[in-house]
Amino acid sequence: MIPDDVVSPLPSQRALGDLVTDVLREMITGGRFQPGQHLKETELADALKVSRGPIRQALARLEEEGHVELRRHRGAFVSTLTRTDVEEVHTLRGAIERLAAGRACTRMQDAGFAEMDAVLEQMKSVDTKIDPEDAVRLDLQFHDIIYAYCDHGRVQRVWESIRGQVTVFLRARNASFPDFLEVGYSEHKELRDALALGDPQAAQDGIDKHILGAYERLKRLNLPDR
Amino acid sequence: MIPDDVVSPLPSQRALGDLVTDVLREMITGGRFQPGQHLKETELADALKVSRGPIRQALARLEEEGHVELRRHRGAFVSTLTRTDVEEVHTLRGAIERLAAGRACTRMQDAGFAEMDAVLEQMKSVDTKIDPEDAVRLDLQFHDIIYAYCDHGRVQRVWESIRGQVTVFLRARNASFPDFLEVGYSEHKELRDALALGDPQAAQDGIDKHILGAYERLKRLNLPDR
DNA sequence: CAATGGGTAACTGTTTACAATCTACAGTGA
DNA sequence: TCACTGTAGATTGTAAACAGTTACCCATTG
CATH class of the missing domain: 1.20.120.530 (GntR ligand-binding domain-like)
Structure with missing residues (x-):
């Protein structure tokens, strides 16, 4: 058995969607987006260098966490705190x-x-x-x-x-x-x-x-x- | 203003993924799948005549509800009740x-x-x-x-x-x-x-x-x- | 001037196809 | 028997395209 310290710090193959979720959550809670701001899938995909798939997965999860509001055919909007x-x-x-x-x-x-x-x-x-x-x-x-x-x-x-x-x-x-x-x-x-x-x-x-x-x-x- | 009772009960355009979620949930809780059964995305997609996208969305939600277990790169398995x-x-x-x-x-x-x-x-x-x-x-x-x-x-x-x-x-x-x-x-x-x-x-x-x-x-x- | 309606652009929802990656399992060799 | 290796199968990630909606602009109408 090779100790963990010697090998690569495990590439930690999480799903790309999970990574995107964390990044976006941090950006929202950290105030990098304005409340009410329209987050467009294609923009986010371009910015994060991933396709729309993982972005959609992330937005769906963030909606459940209350960080964004998903409006059908409109997209994701950063939630306003009430x-x-x-x-x-x-x-x-x-x-x-x-x-x-x-x-x-x-x-x-x-x-x-x-x-x-x-x-x-x-x-x-x-x-x-x-x-x-x-x-x-x-x-x-x-x-x-x-x-x-x-x-x-x-x-x-x-x-x-x-x-x-x-x-x-x-x-x-x-x-x-x-x-x-x-x-x-x-x-x-x-x-x-x-x-x-x-x-x-x-x-x-x-x-x-x-x-x-x-x-x-x-x-x-x-x-x-x- | 037209009262709600008079107009069409609105076609209620739900997302396909939501429909699939309901169908699969009913199939699982209704016992149409065996506990532990391996649910493959492509099989479900073919059976329900939709693409993999909505299927994945549904499986992700059913996982949160505890009806299936998602194993990375393995797929979805119907949960066993413990x-x-x-x-x-x-x-x-x-x-x-x-x-x-x-x-x-x-x-x-x-x-x-x-x-x-x-x-x-x-x-x-x-x-x-x-x-x-x-x-x-x-x-x-x-x-x-x-x-x-x-x-x-x-x-x-x-x-x-x-x-x-x-x-x-x-x-x-x-x-x-x-x-x-x-x-x-x-x-x-x-x-x-x-x-x-x-x-x-x-x-x-x-x-x-x-x-x-x-x-x-x-x-x-x-x-x-x- | 307000209301109506057409038209357009932009975005999401969905499908399809393909590449990359991982797991499980069987087979190989020591 | 045990460990390793390779392969097949399945899933994930990506990309591109089309369809369906929505919002918005703007000319038209009363």
């Missing part, structure tokens, strides 16, 4: 993360909590340095751990389907309320301690509280109603 | 239907409850006639109403993504436990009354109880572990 979207994403997230946490708290064991503590440790230092993008990354990483340990493929998929939009919200929040960076650590530490009890009910209550807090802050953002 | 699938589908369903019911109970109003009562009325008569397929249809119709009135596009989509598998489970249950047909009405009536209180907490508790009951029965089915 108050309704924030509400839907957060209530749905609350529902599935509640389930995920209830399961994860009895499955994480030492390894899971060690991962979590590593993230928390970094959050603590972010509190002093204050780099908004780091805060977003760590916030997501923390919750990714819960989903990873809940051992529930379907919940994981639903999370992945809204994760991109959660990212957008977190970025918007940090841009509007930079002071929030200071409470990131304590809120997640509290949630971690609730999970550590190993009691599904306590874990679910912890999530309810955590997500509700995040939602209350987001509601203060100035967004169009729909 | 105990794990039953557990995942029901816990996820419990989580989102809890949310949906909490919202729906304050939005259904008279019209919604009228729809529900119409379904309940049919359930009562099924109890005497006992046609398993009718029981499945009515069970789904009842819960569809909750999702329709919860006014939450994303929850609706998640429901649609597991609805097909729930259908499979219900059919399997009726095949194994025909006696269940007798309790269908009373259990749903109980849930309807919980919703009618208009209290989100009561509605959520009603769902917890209802889904848990359904799950307990399904667990008695004899299914492979994975």
